[in-house]
Amino acid sequence: MKYNLAFRYRIYPNEIQANLILQTFGCVRFVYNKILSKAKEIYELEGKNKVITPASLKSEFPFLKEVDSLSLANAQMNVKIAFTNFFQKRTAFPKFKSKKTARKSYSTNSVNNSIRIESTFLKLPKLGLVKIKLHRDIPQNYKIKSATISQEPNGAFYVSILTEFQRDIKEVPSDNNIVG
Template sequence: MKKYNLAFKYRIYPNETQANTINATFGCTRLVYNRFLAQRKELYESEKKSVTYNTQAKELPLLKNELLFLKDVDSIALQQSLKNLDAAYKNFFQKRADFPKFKSKKSSRKSYNTVSTNGNIRIEGNSIKLPKLGLVKIKFHRAIPQNYVIKSATISQEPNGAFYVSVLTEFVADIVPVPSDNNIVGLDFSMKELFVSSEDQRADYP
């Protein structure tokens, strides 16, 4: 038995109040990311010291007391913004990505991520329940199997204004070996034909 992840993406139709909250969350997660990115850069440039995620996570409640509007959005989304910053730094130092950049308000695609805990993300009929948003209408074109566990959700908005949610799930499955009769066919590329098999069968271009 092994655990796997699979994401399901759906179009959602928030009402005006919900759309305002989503847009506020975009702005707040961007603010948190940029504020703590600036702190990391300043500390490193001035003292050659680095800051860990745990240290900045402890400072987040202080920032929320300073900027009270941060309390109006999903607190987990703010924490995830910090984790995204930490991951960006790790990718940079491990030479998998460029140095983290400040997030722009003018970005054409906006998103934030939140984590499932105590049933705060769940499907109810033709709606999905999301933190701070309540039940949001959803275009439910593909069902999530009952044995799949919802782990997180990413709410996004495309340049055309449409809202989407990508639901990340986890499930357990067996790896079933595919029976083989040892009849292996090799394929060789040919310029004149599409392929030439080891059994000398040819397939021509149309």
């Protein structure tokens, strides 16, 4: 059986990396709001759950090419999930993300080992090697699936690394099977 487990670490990006992380936060929020706006428009006109892709926004907004494309794709997926939850009556209509109140974070997926730990550094797409405080190791048999980079109000950066691992659980006999 496969399980997921996340590990959270403090990261110490250099100035260039920190600026790119902040830019990515803004772009993810921007893309989320643009996609939500277009989805809302389609919903009001057609009553359908349709979501545009971030790639369709890149020609109009070239600055989106500078950040990790998977983070923008995850913003699209978040809008899609929010709309699905709304249509299944699990939640209210999706809300736009505010620059002031939105949580500063973005997620990116590991494709072809693009997220990995190398000594005291974490390799991330577009950012390269970022210094990481590894206070506990990720077991060797755990596969890194994604990383969510976030910033706390005090300015500290963190990464939450989502891993997947396989565990075989042997069947334990129940008390009903014991003959006494």
